[in-house]
Amino acid sequence: xxxxxxxxxxxxxxxxxxxxxxxQQVKALDVLYDRYSKLVYSTAVQILNNIxxxxxxxxxxxxxxxxxxxxxxxxxxxxxxxxxTLTRSRSLDRLRSRSASQQxxxxxxxxxxxxSDYNPPIEFVAMQERSTLVREALKQLSxxxxxxxxxxxxxxxxxxxxxxxxxxxxxxxxxxxxxxxKKLRSALNxxx
Amino acid sequence: MTRSTHPPxxxxxxxxxxxxxxxxxxxxxxNQALAETPTLHAEIASFTEAFSLLPYxxxxxxxxxxxxxxxxxxxTQSIGQPAPTRPQPxxxxxxxxxxxxxxxxxxxxxxxxxxxxxxxxxxxGLNQIQIRRQSQQTIALQQQVEATNTELTRLRSELxxxxxxxxxxxxxxxxxxxxxxxxxxxxNSRRAAAxxxxxxxxxxxxxxxxxxxxxxxxxxxxxxxxxxxSVAPMYCGQxxxxxxxxxxxxxxxxxCTKNPSQLLITLDAPSDPITxxxxxxxxxxx
Numbered sequence: 001x002x003x004x005x006x007x008x009x010x011x012x013x014x015x016x017x018x019x020x021x022x023x024q025q026v027k028a029l030d031v032l033y034d035r036y037s038k039l040v041y042s043t044a045v046q047i048l049n050n051i052x053x054x055x056x057x058x059x060x061x062x063x064x065x066x067x068x069x070x071x072x073x074x075x076x077x078x079x080x081x082x083x084x085t086l087t088r089s090r091s092l093d094r095l096r097s098r099s100a101s102q103q104x105x106x107x108x109x110x111x112x113x114x115x116s117d118y119n120p121p122i123e124f125v126a127m128q129e130r131s132t133l134v135r136e137a138l139k140q141l142s143x144x145x146x147x148x149x150x151x152x153x154x155x156x157x158x159x160x161x162x163x164x165x166x167x168x169x170x171x172x173x174x175x176x177x178x179x180x181x182k183k184l185r186s187a188l189n190x191x192x
Numbered sequence: 193m194t195r196s197t198h199p200p201x202x203x204x205x206x207x208x209x210x211x212x213x214x215x216x217x218x219x220x221x222x223n224q225a226l227a228e229t230p231t232l233h234a235e236i237a238s239f240t241e242a243f244s245l246l247p248y249x250x251x252x253x254x255x256x257x258x259x260x261x262x263x264x265x266x267x268t269q270s271i272g273q274p275a276p277t278r279p280q281p282x283x284x285x286x287x288x289x290x291x292x293x294x295x296x297x298x299x300x301x302x303x304x305x306x307x308x309x310x311x312x313x314x315x316x317g318l319n320q321i322q323i324r325r326q327s328q329q330t331i332a333l334q335q336q337v338e339a340t341n342t343e344l345t346r347l348r349s350e351l352x353x354x355x356x357x358x359x360x361x362x363x364x365x366x367x368x369x370x371x372x373x374x375x376x377x378x379x380n381s382r383r384a385a386a387x388x389x390x391x392x393x394x395x396x397x398x399x400x401x402x403x404x405x406x407x408x409x410x411x412x413x414x415x416x417x418x419x420x421x422s423v424a425p426m427y428c429g430q431x432x433x434x435x436x437x438x439x440x441x442x443x444x445x446x447x448c449t450k451n452p453s454q455l456l457i458t459l460d461a462p463s464d465p466i467t468x469x470x471x472x473x474x475x476x477x478x
Contacts, residue, residue: 026267026332033260041255042383043247050477051370051385055259062263067270077237081244088244118237122245134248152211153246159213178200178207185207185242192241 010034014079014123022069029066035127036080037062040087047091047154057090078122080130092156122191130191137187145180152177202232210239251376251383254402257346261339268332366391369455371474377405384474386437386457388415390449397429397449401437404474412462415443416469417452425456427466 005019008028012020017035020028040061044054061083065072072082122130138146151162159177163170185192200208205222208214214222226232366389373384386401397415407413412432416425428448431439443449454477460470 024271024328026264026271026328026335029267030264030335033263037255037260038252039247041259042250042253045253045372045383045385046247046250048477049372049475051372051387054253055255058255058259059263059266063266066267077241077244081241084244084247085240088247118234120238120241122241130245131248134245137245138249149243149246153243159211174208174213175204177211177213178204181207181211181239181243182203185239188242188245191245192238 015074018069018072018074018079021066024066029062032065032079033062036083039080039127040083043084043087044091047088047095047156053094054091057087057094060090061087074119076118078120080122081120088153095156120192125191133188133191137184140187141180141183145176145183148173148177149180149184202229203235206232206235206239209236210243251373253372253383253385257339257343261336261343264332264336264339268329268336271329271332367449369452369476371455371457371476373404373474374472377403386474388455388476390443393446393450395443395446395449397441397443399431399433399439401433401439404433404437407432407459410461412460413439413473414458414460414466414469415448416456416458417448418454418456419447420453425469428455430460430462 005016005023005025008017008020008025008031010031012028012031014032014035017028017032021032037058041054041058044057045051048054048057064086065083072079125133141149148162151157152159157165159173160170162168162177163173166173200218200221202222202225205214205218205225208218209222222232369388369390371386371388376383382403384401384404386399386404389398389400390396399415404413412430414430415428417428418425426445426448428443428445429441431441433439454475456469456472456476457474458469458471459473464470
């Protein structure tokens with residue numbers, strides 16, 4: 001017999017909210033929407049630069065989680081990270097479909113389902129504080145490194161496309177991007 | 193391709209994986225490293241999480257309340273749909289009671305009682321599920337009503353201020369362009385957003401903006417239309433929005449609204465020449 005999770009409220013953790021969404025509690029989706037819709041929508045706007053498409057992506061993101069909650073595995077990362085990653089992926093797909101020379105992001109498969117429990121502490125940090133910590137972490141990067149990461153994230157350009165566009169050898173771009181991401185991860189180690 | 197003299201270490205490969213820039217060779221090497229060191233999977237999760245935090249730095253843009261109501265409308269519809277039908281459990285044990293009249297009934301009393309109890313429990317369970325579904329629908333409808341009411345209140349107040357815009361919008365051939373601020377406002381990290389309405393080839397232009405800063409007397413916004421990327425933007429008039437964020441003006445050239453590939457808004461001084469533009473403030477998607 002299935003037991004219903006307790007009702008959620010604004011103070012509930014992301015995990016509690018997610019479990020209630022799994023149990024198809026509408027209130028949980030409402031709380032989640034109020035918590036993350038601005039972040040999801042702003043991410044889509046940043047990538048797409050288009051209000052209508054950003055609204056569509058936001059709608060798709062929340063409805064996808066509601067209709068197919070099994071796509072998120074709580075032991076593999078934060079719910080906010082999942083929502084943002086889904087938003088980014090859908091936005092970049094739209095961005096690419098705009099250009100004729102569309103190339104689908106083809107992630108090389110890495111061994112599959114081997115992730116052990118990974119529960120980042122980010123869930124226990126308030127939204128406003130997350131923004132502050134991320135901004136502080138980004139300040140530790142040079143503006144070039146930051147630009148590289150942002151180009152990869154929001155424009156969805158491959159490293160070879162960035163290299164070609166900026167006239168920099170591919171090896172240099174790859175190594176600088178990786179170093180930049182390592183620096184960012186290290187600066188955010190108390191969140192991830 | 194440029195080759196690095198030292199092969200990348202596993203952490204570099206993890207970063208490369210998250211950035212989606214692994215070569216097939218590097219991918220093989222990472223797979224091998226993961227097989228040897230399973231804790232690297234947690235590294236991948238951690239790097240992925242760090243990369244996904246970047247949007248916490250983007251300027252916040254408020255979604256419209258209409259969006260929430262659209263989402264909850266879809267949720268209500270999904271709840272309202274009948275649950276997928278499942279194959280009925282075999283009812284042989286029930287049939288057997290009627291099809292074997294000569295059997296000793298007393299021998300079957302416990303089984304019959306159990307079956308009746310099971311059916312009763314299943315019925316109660318079904319009722320509970322139905323009640324739960326109905327209450328979910330009620331909550332979803334309440335969310336929708338709340339969101340719709342908020343939207344209605346906002347629209348009513350806008351109705352008063354934007355009669356002209358609404359008249360324009362009611363004409364089916366009016367085109368709407370979305371513009372987004374290129375940078376966030378320093379005071380609240382938000383980006384301005386606007387919609388510009390015009391009939392193709394008509395010089396009358398209406399703009400409705402959100403979070404676009406009001407300007408002092410020595411500054412003004414200017415609209416520019418880009419016909420094709422290879423041609424210089426065309427000056428399309430200047431404006432200051434009123435308290436409701438609305439501005440209406442007449443563009444100097446009908447070509448401004450004749451299917452431009454992009455619209456730009458810059459910040460200028462009223463006395464600046466119109467042969468060059470000031471800093472870019474907003475742009476439409478091209």
